[in-house]
Amino acid sequence: MGSPRVSHRPQARRRILCVFPRYAPSFGTFQHGYALIPGVRAFMPPQGLLVIAAYLPKEWEVRFIDENIRLPSEADYRWADAVLMSGMHIQRPRIQRINEAAHRHGKLTVLGGPSVSASPECYPDVDVLHLGELGDATDALIEFLDRETARPAGQRVFATAERLGLEEFPIPAYGLIDMRRYMLASIQFSSGCPYRCEFCDIPALYGRRPRLKSAPRILAELDAIRAAGAQGAVYFVDDNFIGNPKATRELLPHIIQWQRDRGYPLSFACEATLNIAQWSDILEQMRTAKFHSIFCGIETPEPEGLQFMHKEQNLRQPLIDAVRKINGYGMELVAGIILGLDTDTRQTVDRVLAFIDESKIPMLTINLLYALPKTPLYDRLRAEHRLTEDTTRVSNIVFRMPYAEVVSMWQRCIAEAYDPLRLFERFAHQTEVTFPHRLSAPLNPTPEQLLRGLNILSRVMWSVGVCADYRGTFWRLAGPLLRAGRIEEIINMGVIARHLIRFTREALAGRGEACFYAEQGADVLAP
Ligand code: SF4
Numbered sequence: 001m002g003s004p005r006v007s008h009r010p011q012a013r014r015r016i017l018c019v020f021p022r023y024a025p026s027f028g029t030f031q032h033g034y035a036l037i038p039g040v041r042a043f044m045p046p047q048g049l050l051v052i053a054a055y056l057p058k059e060w061e062v063r064f065i066d067e068n069i070r071l072p073s074e075a076d077y078r079w080a081d082a083v084l085m086s087g088m089h090i091q092r093p094r095i096q097r098i099n100e101a102a103h104r105h106g107k108l109t110v111l112g113g114p115s116v117s118a119s120p121e122c123y124p125d126v127d128v129l130h131l132g133e134l135g136d137a138t139d140a141l142i143e144f145l146d147r148e149t150a151r152p153a154g155q156r157v158f159a160t161a162e163r164l165g166l167e168e169f170p171i172p173a174y175g176l177i178d179m180r181r182y183m184l185a186s187i188q189f190s191s192g193c194p195y196r197c198e199f200c201d202i203p204a205l206y207g208r209r210p211r212l213k214s215a216p217r218i219l220a221e222l223d224a225i226r227a228a229g230a231q232g233a234v235y236f237v238d239d240n241f242i243g244n245p246k247a248t249r250e251l252l253p254h255i256i257q258w259q260r261d262r263g264y265p266l267s268f269a270c271e272a273t274l275n276i277a278q279w280s281d282i283l284e285q286m287r288t289a290k291f292h293s294i295f296c297g298i299e300t301p302e303p304e305g306l307q308f309m310h311k312e313q314n315l316r317q318p319l320i321d322a323v324r325k326i327n328g329y330g331m332e333l334v335a336g337i338i339l340g341l342d343t344d345t346r347q348t349v350d351r352v353l354a355f356i357d358e359s360k361i362p363m364l365t366i367n368l369l370y371a372l373p374k375t376p377l378y379d380r381l382r383a384e385h386r387l388t389e390d391t392t393r394v395s396n397i398v399f400r401m402p403y404a405e406v407v408s409m410w411q412r413c414i415a416e417a418y419d420p421l422r423l424f425e426r427f428a429h430q431t432e433v434t435f436p437h438r439l440s441a442p443l444n445p446t447p448e449q450l451l452r453g454l455n456i457l458s459r460v461m462w463s464v465g466v467c468a469d470y471r472g473t474f475w476r477l478a479g480p481l482l483r484a485g486r487i488e489e490i491i492n493m494g495v496i497a498r499h500l501i502r503f504t505r506e507a508l509a510g511r512g513e514a515c516f517y518a519e520q521g522a523d524v525l526a527p
Contacts, residue, residue: 008057008139008142008143008146009057010057010059010060010142010146011146012146012147013059013060013061014057014060014061014081014082014145014146014149015060015061015062015063015079015080015081015082016053016056016060016061016062016063016080016081016082016083016084016145017063017065017072017076017077017079017080017082017083017084017102017107018049018052018053018062018063018064018065018083018084018085018176019065019067019072019083019084019085019098020046020049020064020065020066020067020068020085020086020087021067021085021087021091021094021095021097021098022067022068022071022091022094023068023087023088023090023091023094024090025503025506026365026503027363027364027365027366027367027500027503028043028365029043030043030183030495030496030499031499031503032498032499032502032503033183033495033496033498033499034183035459035463036456036459036460036463036491036494036495036498037183037456037459037495038452038455038456038459039180039181040180040181040182040183041068041069041181041182042066042068042069042181042182042183043068043182043183043184044182044183044184044185044186044235044237045066045172045174045177045179045182045185045186046066046086047172047186047187047188047237048086048112048113048114049064049084049085049086049113050064050172050173050174050176050177051134051169051170051172051173052084052086052112052134052138053084053172053173053176054170054171054172054173055134055138055142055169055170056142057142057146062173062176063076063079063080063176064173064176064177066177067094067098069178069181072098072101074105077101077102077104077105077107078105080102080105080107081107081108081145081149082107082108082109082110082145082149083098083099083102083107083108083109083110084110084111084112085098085099085109085110085111085112085113085126086111086112086113087111087113087114087115088113088114088115089114089115089118089119089372091115092115092122095111095115095123095126096123096125099111099123099125099126100125103125103151106151107149107151108127108128108145108149108150108151108152109126109127109128110126110127110128110129110130110141110145111123111126111128111129111130112129112130112131114201114205116129116130116131117131117132117133117205118201118204118205118372118373118374119373119374120157124155126155127151127152127155127156128141128144128152128155128156128157128158129155129156129157129158130158130160131157131158131159131160132159132160132161132163133160133163133164133191133206134160134163134164134169135160135161135162135163135164136160136161136162137158137159137160137161138158138160138164140158141158144156144158163211165211166188166190166191166211166212166213167212167213167214167217169213171220171221171224172221172224174224174225174227174228175228177228178229179225179228179229179230180229180231182230184232184233184234184235184269185225185228185230185232185233185234185235185266186234186235186236186237187218187221187222187225187234187235187236187237188213188236188237188238189212189213189218189236189238189241189248189251190210190211190212190213190238190239190240190241190243190244190247191206191207191210191211191238191239192206192207192208192209192210192211192239192243193206193208193210193239193240193243193273194208194209194210194240194243194244195208195240195273195310195311195313196208196310196376197297197299197309197310197311198308198309198310198375198376198377198380199309199338199369199370199371199372199375199377200372200375201372201373201374201375202239202240204374204375205374206239210238210240210243210244210247212244212247215250215251215254215255216254218251218254218255219254219255219258222234222255222258222266225266226262226265226266230266231265231449231452232266232267233266233267233268233269233292234266234267234268234269235268235269235270236268236269236270236271237271238270238271239271240271240272240273241270241271241272241276241294242272242273242275242276242279242282245279245282248282249281249282249285252282252285252286252288252289253285255268255289256285256288256289259289259290259441263441263442263444264290264439264441264442266290267290267291267292268286268289268290268291268292269291269292269293269294269295270291270294270295271294271295271296272294272295272296273296273297273313273314274296274297274298274313274314274319274322275313275314275316275317275322276294276296276326277317277321277322277323277325277326278316278317280325283325283326283329283331284329286329286331287329287330287331287437287438287439288439290438290439290441291331292330292331292332292438293331293332293333293334294326294331294332294333294334295333295334295335295336296326296333296334296335296336297311297314297335297336298314298319298335298336298337298355298364299311299314299336299337299338299341300337300338300341300343300344300348300352301319301351301352301354301355302343302344302348302351303315304343305341305343305344305348308341308342308343309341309377310376319355319359320355320358320359323359323360323361324433327430327433327434327437328433328434328437329437330434330435330436330437330438330439331434332361332362332363332430332434333359333361334361334363334364334365335359335361335363335364335365336364336365336367337352337364337365337366337367337413338367338368338369339352339366339367339368339369339406339409339410339413340368340369340395340397340399340401340406340410341369342399342400344399344400344401344406344409345401346401346405348409349409349412349413352366352413353413353416353417356417356422356426357422360425360426360429360430360433361426362423362426362427362430362493362496363496363500364417366410366413366414366417367410368394368395368406368407368410369395369397369399370395370396370397371387371395371396371397381397381398385398386398394407411507411508414504414507414508415504415508417504418500418501418504420470420473420474420497420501421470421473423497423500423501424470424473424474424476424477424493424497427477427493427497428477431477431481431486431489435486435489453487453491456491456495457487457490457491460490460491460494460495460498461494463494463498464494464497464498465478465494468498468501470497470501474493474494474497477493478490478493478494
């Protein structure tokens, strides 16, 4: 289990430099929280590129650089025979910079991952493209690199026709990274999603029938993640953790037993559709496995908007009821909200803010709609001549409402949602209705963990409790929690609040992105 399938026996010795491009700050990446956690420099390890690194022939030397932690040096480029990259659309400017740097050193470049798989035409300057998931194209690419690493005269393209089963993927090469530099560890159980939300590229890229890993395989990965030094939370990066609810039901008892046998060393988070609230048995299993949060794409509180985007799964019960139900199993809901929908009106922001106030969800990623290639939305808007290449805009969509009005709706929405008073009111609600329902697993911290916890607490106290201009609001909630010994809640709240409030202020000052997928934002931070 976990060993690469590569049948090709390499003839040459190769040095492969894997570089994961830096991403722009966003609501969901917690940049402003890192300073509070000793050693942390980035959000999550790049799963996809680590899997590719593990799949390469064992005879080859592999160096792995995540630009979110450090940039590659001249010496790194000089060392390499070939430079492998992967990334999402948001990372496109950085991908191009890495490509240019590698070419300046005369090195062959290879690009795989979701962005190039959806839009190969965006990368004419990369030497070799790997399209699709791990599979026959990866084997062909390895054979190619074994034969030659000189830059080809024309671009070479390897496209996966036969995908490798998820179970056959190697365990990501955690040995090549320092797990303690990441805020969260990550793991993948399934790939693909059965739904058809209009704006989403997952069904086209990864299929509508979720492919799965077995429970023993997931447990082996959890062991590997732990052995690599993960402490705290592990995020299931599946597009939809309940894409196949039967499989989720079968997996969870194994995770519960794994946790029990090891004294509950980890907690979990995942992404799932909101209709998870229909399945009390799954929610109870997740509670017992120590899941602490779920990201759900709420998108909009307006039913006509959900219908229009084909997100009917959010309409199966009132949104607020679904949120309450999930909270009742000790899980905080993190919500995705989109503005700029065709169904939006001048009243939409009031409705979004009313939903935020009523649902008491502390953390929401509030973004403008962006049309990703390979989505039904992209095809529809192209047919309607409503796609724009205007790079002064943060979305590629010609909205139904005037652009400036949509942006100002977004600004008002984040300003009010992340006003410290409103944010801490929502946190306070969570301390009453959500956190008390969490599993009270025995805590047996090692002296090292205890010291780390105290270090984080003291940083939160100083940064948020002393230096922040909203410290009074913080203490009104943190004071009683401190007296009750609810330290973990204070830490989580402090880290999240610092990021959300700072990111909002930067965004309102014009230094943040209104649209997670916008490419130009990634370059704002370039050196
Ligand atoms: S439920 Fe989520 S992953 Fe599935 S199609 Fe909709 S947005 Fe995409």
